[in-house]
Amino acid sequence: MRKFMWLAIAVVVVVGLWTAGWLWAAGEATRQVKLLAEADGETAPKLTCGTFDVSGFPFRFDLECLDATLVDQDLTASFAGLKGSVLVYAPSHLIFSAKAPFSLADAFSGSQRRLDFGAMEGSLRLTSTDLVRGLSGEGWRIARFSLVADDLAVTDVVAGEIVEARAKHVEAHLLDVPELHDKAAGTAALRGYLSTTALDLPGLQVIAADTSAEVELTAVPDDLRAFGEPDALRRWQAAGGALSLTKLAGSQPQPEERFEITGALKLNGGGYPEGEISYTTKGVLDRFAQFLPVMQLAMLRGAPNADGSFRNSLTITDGQVKLLAVPFAQLLPLF
Incomplete structure (x- = not known):
């Protein structure tokens, strides 16, 4: 009987600690979003959510931001909805989706565009150079990024509505190239793939075109934090970085x-x-x-x-x- 009692106590303690940890993480995510909403939009981007919710207890974190607005100096972006999901035991793998429409306004140029789509979803998985150092946020790089969207339309809404581009399907992938990772030099390589199906560009008289692209980028930093540094391009050049366009192709049937x-x-x-x-x-x-x-x-x-x-x-x-x-x-x- 005592063994059963101690087992029950242990289960209660573990469940309590797990619940407390999940609630703390959910609260921290909410706090970070509130901090983004307090930015001025000039020195730092300002993100506000009409509704922000964290769910998925006990093994998942589902973060959903509805009616969002992002202000970064002259640019103002609006999103109907964004949702991201992370498993507690796989925090480096994010699955996300979006709701249409997106809109982007540039106060400097006066341009205003809207992006409509039927569905948009994707995933981001990170990998660390060193898992121990990675606990402090150091040495994370992209393992794979994927984005898939259907029935897209880009519309200029400055004066009426003018459709600038349409596509039945768009797919993009960005992958790490492990064999080109140089741990000593702190550099990595990425391969990118992009394809569009049934692409229309009315202004260029392009109808039902298919396009595809494959690129490789070498000697990029193997720490994502380095991409935002002011001298990132200079460091890429000094490391011997190169952009290889393996193939960029497109075709349309008529003409x-x-x-x-x-x-x-x-x-x-x-x-x-x-x-x-x-x-x-x-x-x-x-x-x-x-x-x-x-x-x-x-x-x-x-x-x-x-x-x-x-x-x-x-x-x-x-x-x-x-x-x-x-x-x-x-x-x-x-x-």
Whole structure:
């Protein structure tokens, strides 16, 4: 009987401690959201929720913010609803979803846009360089970020409603590349994937286009906190970082147009982009026929392929963009 009594007491104590811990964490999350609402929106972003709720006891934290407004200097973003869920025993894995619409207003330019969608959800999973050091917040990097959305529409609402873009499906993924993680140098690598289905751009007469992109970013910091530092780009350049565009492609059926772009870019010591970009097009550059002389259009297209497409390449040296060794643009330094 005594053993049973002590077991019952132990269970009650454990449940009590677990409940107290969960309530403390829920209260801390609420306190942090209230602190964000007290920011001035100038020196620090200000986030206010019309309704904020924490649920999911006992093994999950579900944080939901409805009718939210985010103010960051000239930018004001409004969200119908955001929800994030984290398991108590897997705090580095966040699952989130959103409710439409989103809106963004820029007081400086006067632009106002609204994003509508049927569904939007995703997840973020972090991994730590060192689990012990990670307890203090140090050394966390992205293991995987995913976002999936359906039936999107971007609308300019400054004067009436003008649809600027629509897509049936959008999918984006960002993944850590473990084999390129250099623990000694404190750098990591990321691979990104993006695709759109049935993309319409009315202003550019693009209808039912499909696009896809694959990129790789090397020598980025393996601590997420370093991304917000003022000299982040300079440190990336010093570490030998590079942006590789494995493939950027798009096509539409009517009129038949397609393109594919590959290349790689780095920054030199002065902050100027350098690299080479190759592209293949069919029909896309014909859009410039009414604006460019025949010789310039031919130079832009490049050499013909057997299937009626054209291939060409650009070189960028010290920020100067050259096409067939002819300079035609100068890029500004990034730091």
